[in-house]
Amino acid sequence: MKTEELLITAAQAQLALPAEEEGRLAAAVTEMLDYFAKMSEVDVENLEPTTHALIRDNALRADNSNPNNKFNNNQEALIERAPESNNNFIIIPNVL
Amino acid sequence: MSKYDTFIGLEIHIQLLTETKIFCNCKSNFGDEPNSNVCPVCLGYPGVLPALNEEAVKLSYIVCRAMNCDLAKEGVFERKNYFYPDLTKNYQISQFEKPFGRNGYFEYESGDEIKKIRFHEIHLEEDAGKMIHEGDRSYCDYNRAGTCLLEIVTEPEFKEPQEAEDFLQAFRRAVRHLGVCDGNMDEGSMRCDANISLNLPGKGLGTKAEVKNVNSSRFVKKALQYERKRQEKILKSGGTVIQETRLWDEQRSVTESMRTKEQAHDYRYFPEPDLPPFRPDEAFLQIVEEAQIELPLARKQRFMEQYKLTEVQAEWVCEEKQSADFFEKVVSLGADAVTTAKWLMGNIAKELNARNIAKTDLGTDSCQLTEKRLAELFDLLSNNKIHAKIAVQTLQIIFDEDKNPTNIVKENGWEQSAEDEGELENIVKQILADNPKVVEQIKGGDQKPRGFIVGKVMAATKGTANPQSVQALITKLIEG
């Protein structure tokens, strides 16, 4: 992977990347990508893509809010797991 | 005339009126406490499984069908990958290769013309959360994250900003009639992004700019008018328009570049492995078919034709499906159509207003005036059981006391029985006899004192007499 591509990826993921790490990480990511590249060696000509191996029929849910759902009464626990929260808001560094 | 052709396309997002979100059973409510309608699914916790809301799919297909789309035999959800904290999963579940609807169209009125806009596609997706940015912090509220959002993409075929505004108003009305969206642009349940490009005639599409952050159909027009001028100026001076996203600044009435680094969007769409493709069966398509209604424009045209309403009357009656349904029910019960329309726009609208009853409440339990009661009131009126002034009072009491008009008229002794029994004539005779000077004046050609006599008769009959009948009797008794 080119360093330039690595920097774009990091920027999109909102990750700060120290300059001295660039070379090492680019090499590591390249190694990972090479592994995936092996898959493109397989001949898939004339094969239908398989997107869903197990589920074949429509899977639908009725439009009912379920007051007994254990999560629907436990929002605080879900919010508290965020690194920072206040007044029910999840707080993050300003992204604007 | 501009030397350039204008190409305008719209992307409309409507929030579907479901009880719950698209992939979890959190409530889909506007205005609740922050993060009160959230769960591990819509907060993007690891290991959760989305479960598709049947109603959302149904409402989507209803819209696609009403907008004359080819309905997907197989609708596929895909992950649209992007990094932004308004969605916590780092992707939005949307549709890409196989949306629910393609190649639709919609007819709307613009000026005196009926125009047609084509749709590229209509797809279902999850909405994102909301953020408030303040100081060095952003505050995230995920109540809206995962609510059901339908995106309607038009072809870039509007030629004028005015057409975009007219279309949006007509489209809003249509989705309200279909009962799939409340169309509230203030609250964001209907949103619109617009794109616009200019080019020399015959050269096809130019380089487009996208305008976001417009929350009313009028501002869509204003933003497009501004943007057209801006691009025209650039082109005339030999410059090139940059493809970019611009924000509408409502205060200053200008569009402004978002000044973000414009990287080509690469969302790396791929099929959502957790959701199987949706394939509608016959029974489902039957339900979609049965949910189809006459759209507001067609209904308005029919009302003018069939019921001889004026355009203004038909427009008023057909603004909401509830008012149009109410009107037709009253007419089917025997009431005169034009009288019904006039009363709806006049006396009834006034009473609704005074009582904070919405037009959309007509024909529901929130409105004491039922179709049957109004038809009954008109029946009393047209059979001369009561006159217009009494009818208006009866209408008010229907609202105030939730009673039938016949009972109200009886309880108050408002029947014009006097007239039927010839009593009214006796009363008028007596009053004329009591006021010989006035009679002389009328005989002498002075019509003004007639009002005095009518007033006396009304007082004597406690307001039940029909003023027109009284006038007729005065003429008959004085002039023979």
Ligand SMILES: [Zn+2]
């Ligand atoms: Zn949820």
